[in-house]
Amino acid sequence: MSSGDSLKQADADAKLGRLHQAEATLRRLLERDPMNIELHKRLAGVLFRTSRPREVEKFLEQSLEKFPADDWILIILLRAEFRPLPPRDALVDLEPLNKRQPGQVAVVRALAWCYWQTGEMEQARKTFLEALELDPANPETRLAAASFLFELGELERADQLLMADATGNTTGDCPALFDDDDRWWSLRGKLAQARADPKAALFCFERALRRRPRDREYLQYQATLLKTVGRQREAARAFRAVSRIERCRWQLLELVLNGQVERPTPSLCLELAELCEIRGRGRQAEGWRLLYKRFEGAGAAGRVVGAGRWRHWTTGVRGAES
Amino acid sequence: MAALDHRCAGGGILKRSAFPRRLVPVILTLAVLTGGVYYWLGWHRAKERGHSGLDIKMALGESRPQVASSSLRFNSVGAESGVNFRYYGSPTARHHMFEQNGGGIALIDFDGDDRLDLFFSNGSTPADPAESRGASSRLFRASGPLRYEDVTAPAGLESFGFGMGCAVGDYDGDGFADLFQAGYGGNRLWHNNGDGTFSDVTEAAGLASTLWSASAAFADLDRDGHLDLYVTTYVDYPVDHPPCYLKTDLGMLQGTCDPSGLPAQPDLVYRNLGNGGFEDVSRSSGIALAPRGKGLDVAIADFDDDGWLDVYVANDTTENFLFHNLGGMRFEELGVTQGVALGADGRLQGSMGIGCADYNGDGKLDLCVANFEGQVNDFYENLGNAGFVAVNSRLGMDAVSRPKLAFGMALYDFDLDHYPDLFVANGHIWDTTSWGLGYEYEMQPTLMANDRGRRFVDVTGQAGDYFQQGWLGRATAVGDLDNDGDYDLVVAHLKKPAAVLRNDSSHAGQATRLRLVGTRSSRDALGARVTWTVGGRRWTVHVPSGGGFQGSSDQRLLLAVDRATQIEELLVRWPNGSEERWSNLPVVPSLTLVEGTGTR
Numbered sequence: 001m002s003s004g005d006s007l008k009q010a011d012a013d014a015k016l017g018r019l020h021q022a023e024a025t026l027r028r029l030l031e032r033d034p035m036n037i038e039l040h041k042r043l044a045g046v047l048f049r050t051s052r053p054r055e056v057e058k059f060l061e062q063s064l065e066k067f068p069a070d071d072w073i074l075i076i077l078l079r080a081e082f083r084p085l086p087p088r089d090a091l092v093d094l095e096p097l098n099k100r101q102p103g104q105v106a107v108v109r110a111l112a113w114c115y116w117q118t119g120e121m122e123q124a125r126k127t128f129l130e131a132l133e134l135d136p137a138n139p140e141t142r143l144a145a146a147s148f149l150f151e152l153g154e155l156e157r158a159d160q161l162l163m164a165d166a167t168g169n170t171t172g173d174c175p176a177l178f179d180d181d182d183r184w185w186s187l188r189g190k191l192a193q194a195r196a197d198p199k200a201a202l203f204c205f206e207r208a209l210r211r212r213p214r215d216r217e218y219l220q221y222q223a224t225l226l227k228t229v230g231r232q233r234e235a236a237r238a239f240r241a242v243s244r245i246e247r248c249r250w251q252l253l254e255l256v257l258n259g260q261v262e263r264p265t266p267s268l269c270l271e272l273a274e275l276c277e278i279r280g281r282g283r284q285a286e287g288w289r290l291l292y293k294r295f296e297g298a299g300a301a302g303r304v305v306g307a308g309r310w311r312h313w314t315t316g317v318r319g320a321e322s
Numbered sequence: 323m324a325a326l327d328h329r330c331a332g333g334g335i336l337k338r339s340a341f342p343r344r345l346v347p348v349i350l351t352l353a354v355l356t357g358g359v360y361y362w363l364g365w366h367r368a369k370e371r372g373h374s375g376l377d378i379k380m381a382l383g384e385s386r387p388q389v390a391s392s393s394l395r396f397n398s399v400g401a402e403s404g405v406n407f408r409y410y411g412s413p414t415a416r417h418h419m420f421e422q423n424g425g426g427i428a429l430i431d432f433d434g435d436d437r438l439d440l441f442f443s444n445g446s447t448p449a450d451p452a453e454s455r456g457a458s459s460r461l462f463r464a465s466g467p468l469r470y471e472d473v474t475a476p477a478g479l480e481s482f483g484f485g486m487g488c489a490v491g492d493y494d495g496d497g498f499a500d501l502f503q504a505g506y507g508g509n510r511l512w513h514n515n516g517d518g519t520f521s522d523v524t525e526a527a528g529l530a531s532t533l534w535s536a537s538a539a540f541a542d543l544d545r546d547g548h549l550d551l552y553v554t555t556y557v558d559y560p561v562d563h564p565p566c567y568l569k570t571d572l573g574m575l576q577g578t579c580d581p582s583g584l585p586a587q588p589d590l591v592y593r594n595l596g597n598g599g600f601e602d603v604s605r606s607s608g609i610a611l612a613p614r615g616k617g618l619d620v621a622i623a624d625f626d627d628d629g630w631l632d633v634y635v636a637n638d639t640t641e642n643f644l645f646h647n648l649g650g651m652r653f654e655e656l657g658v659t660q661g662v663a664l665g666a667d668g669r670l671q672g673s674m675g676i677g678c679a680d681y682n683g684d685g686k687l688d689l690c691v692a693n694f695e696g697q698v699n700d701f702y703e704n705l706g707n708a709g710f711v712a713v714n715s716r717l718g719m720d721a722v723s724r725p726k727l728a729f730g731m732a733l734y735d736f737d738l739d740h741y742p743d744l745f746v747a748n749g750h751i752w753d754t755t756s757w758g759l760g761y762e763y764e765m766q767p768t769l770m771a772n773d774r775g776r777r778f779v780d781v782t783g784q785a786g787d788y789f790q791q792g793w794l795g796r797a798t799a800v801g802d803l804d805n806d807g808d809y810d811l812v813v814a815h816l817k818k819p820a821a822v823l824r825n826d827s828s829h830a831g832q833a834t835r836l837r838l839v840g841t842r843s844s845r846d847a848l849g850a851r852v853t854w855t856v857g858g859r860r861w862t863v864h865v866p867s868g869g870g871f872q873g874s875s876d877q878r879l880l881l882a883v884d885r886a887t888q889i890e891e892l893l894v895r896w897p898n899g900s901e902e903r904w905s906n907l908p909v910v911p912s913l914t915l916v917e918g919t920g921t922r
Contacts, residue, residue, distance in 0.1 A: 216668035228705065250670055
């Protein structure tokens with residue numbers, strides 16, 4: 001099958017809800033043709049549709065390496081973070097999709113997550129179980145299900161999901177399948193905190209921060225734990241850092257929600273670069289700076305960056321913005 | 323060479339010099355082979371079972387019930403009680419922001435008969451003002467247990483406008499409870515004349531303001547014996563502000579504006595001059611110098627136990643404030659570094675109501691905050707001098723609160739087991755039900771039982787009919803309305819009548835109702851801390867000042883005493899910082915303690 005045919009097939013799969021196949025095809029095509037921006041866009045859309053914000057971010061940040069000043073990627077990165085599909089909206093897409101094409105782990109996991117977020121806890125539990133039965137060693141599913149159990153206060157059960165390796169045997173350290181994921185450390189930290197072990201919790205959040213140094217949530221937990229163990233000055237410093245990062249996040253949120261991001265001007269590019277930098281998103285910051293330079297080089301004509309092109313960049317979903 | 327001891331993972335001790343090195347390769351080879359065989363067996367067995375060795379069914383099996391049953395029950399006594407208040411100005415088609423807060427509630431014993439009367443502040447709408455409809459704020463006088471009569475007109479409280487939060491306090495110390503009403507477009511102070519009537523003294527008292535004021539609380543902030551006043555203000559939002567829209571692929575839906583695009587207003591602090599007047603000290607106190615917040619609720623208490631009352635403010639989409647009282651009517655804002663400005667995950671929250679109580683019996687006042695849908699309600703445990711830590715996940719708040727938009731909040735010991743339970747009034751501001759996506763507009767309230775300070779358990783489903791319906795819940799106030807020794811609830815709604823909820827819970831024990839009367843301190847002793855000992859265990863509560871979201875709750879305290887016949891010791895820290903002790907007090911239904919009659 002030619003690349004063009006494969007792409008058509010991936011599109012057809014996505015339209016029919018065969019997202020697993022669409023994703024596999026797109027990844028395969030990307031291996032062959034990594035500089036094809038259309039493939040990047042389509043794969044990001046598939047990931048977004050199944051409520052996988054971290055994977056969207058990881059994938060598009062990698063895309064930025066290849067297309068460092070691509071306005072579409074930069075804007076979608078912000079939109080994916082700040083305008084994720086509300087869970088109720090996502091359910092409208094995912095429920096019929098799952099009926100039509102059952103057994104796709106990413107879809108089932110996304111469904112479980114949506115049920116959890118909308119308070120349908122027993123439905124969420126059943127659906128997480130279904131997702132794990134489909135692929136017991138899937139790290140994304142394990143992390144999501146463990147977070148769910150943690151919130152319900154089922155700490156031992158959350159632990160089981162986090163501490164078992166791919167074969168199901170319990171390990172004493174971060175199982176290889178999680179690849180030292182910051183979310184694994186964060187969850188372990190929360191579990192330790194819930195068990196009144198602030199020192200262990202602090203250790204875990206410090207490990208998480210090694211992977212994601214300016215993550216607001218981890219810094220906030222770190223600050224709280226530093227306070228708990230009596231390291232007041234360090235705690236105050238961490239709290240202030242969180243406050244600064246969060247204010248930047250809020251500014252970005254407003255820029256995304258009011259649509260300004262979709263019509264970037266040179267000065268906005270610089271502002272976005274600074275906000276991204278403070279939040280530790282260096283690659284995005286660099287991208288916005290490069291876009292600024294491109295604008296400066298192109299003059300006024302180049303400043304009208306495809307406004308509205310990303311309004312409907314996924315298939316079959318309905319977003320709400322406020 | 324001296325032998326070196328090395329403790330290995332198994333705890334054994336190897337003496338390096340004695341270990342035969344030639345055996346190392348053999349042992350390593352054996353280990354690799356054995357490990358490989360075990361790995362293969364594990365993998366093979368997992369394959370045979372169809373999934374890995376992890377028992378997924380066990381991990382995600384049926385949930386274990388956290389409590390077999392709950393004793394918490396409330397029954398609505400709405401219509402038969404005589405309270406027929408329905409808020410006017412519920413969201414119109416224009417969806418003005420000031421139509422969303424709803425009215426405030428004051429539990430005020432205005433006639434001094436030791437029964438709580440009810441005041442509801444009413445709203446309006448620019449297109450059809452309340453006055454033209456006779457939609458006044460209302461005062462209901464308690465004529466018997468949970469029986470009320472409307473005395474608005476004879477009391478002189480007929481008033482119209484965009485009324486919001488209420489604060490009750492005897493600001494002039496004459497023994498009669500006065501009433502402050504915050505609002506959009508103007509605040510009001512009504513002086514209680516002591517004869518069943520009130521007089522509007524707003525201008526004369528120096529409390530007129532055109533800022534959008536949402537909630538207020540009286541407390542003696544400078545320890546001079548007079549009640550000062552804190553007023554939270556929200557955003558600049560002119561009456562002719564253009565409409566806002568929720569955008570979807572289906573089109574646009576007109577809805578209430580999001581505050582994030584609107585400038586915040588500075589909160590107001592007034593010093594009571596002791597002559598019936600107040601002085602605006604918002605700037606000199608440092609309150610108005612702090613970064614501006616979009617304030618919706620305020621709770622005042624001595625959070626750091628230094629004898630001075632501090633101020634906590636819930637802000638909508640801006641950081642919450644904790645104003646540490648430095649004395650001399652000076653404050654420093656410490657919300658961020660004390661860990662109460664942001665959510666547990668470091669996010670700015672859309673904060674509405676505040677609950678404040680010692681949830682785990684450690685003697686420190688903790689805080690909880692009601693937040694917007696999609697955000698969890700925050701719960702901050704007080705560590706004392708070290709500040710606060712967010713514990714909402716550990717306490718079981720997150721999954722229950724995330725789908726709800728919470729406004730009113732009450733952290734009170736409803737079943738008299740010493741551990742305060744949590745009531746939350748929920749209801750959205752955007753009616754998106756027409757989208758057909760399952761979004762809720764009216765929402766069920768939430769009731770969570772405190773499991774001995776370890777976790778809060780959702781018992782909404784067992785709490786009574788009121789809890790099985792959807793409401794646009796807003797202001798909340800708590801008090802022993804029928805003087806039967808437990809806390810009842812009053813909840814204001816949009817679009818539906820306010821609810822009076824009688825507490826019909828089975829009680830773990832009994833309670834003594836305590837009234838504090840200050841002499842050197844402010845007469846109402848708002849913010850005073852009471853610590854009492856029964857059965858050898860100490861418990862702490864404080865006289866509420868603010869909290870609940872636009873509500874003013876009972877200033878009398880219910881002290882759970884189990885089945886004891888006496889309170890072994892009762893310690894009061896008055897708002898002026900002084901402490902007094904009473905010993906071996908008999909357990910009686912109602913008790914009044916006057917400052918200066920105990921042991922210092």
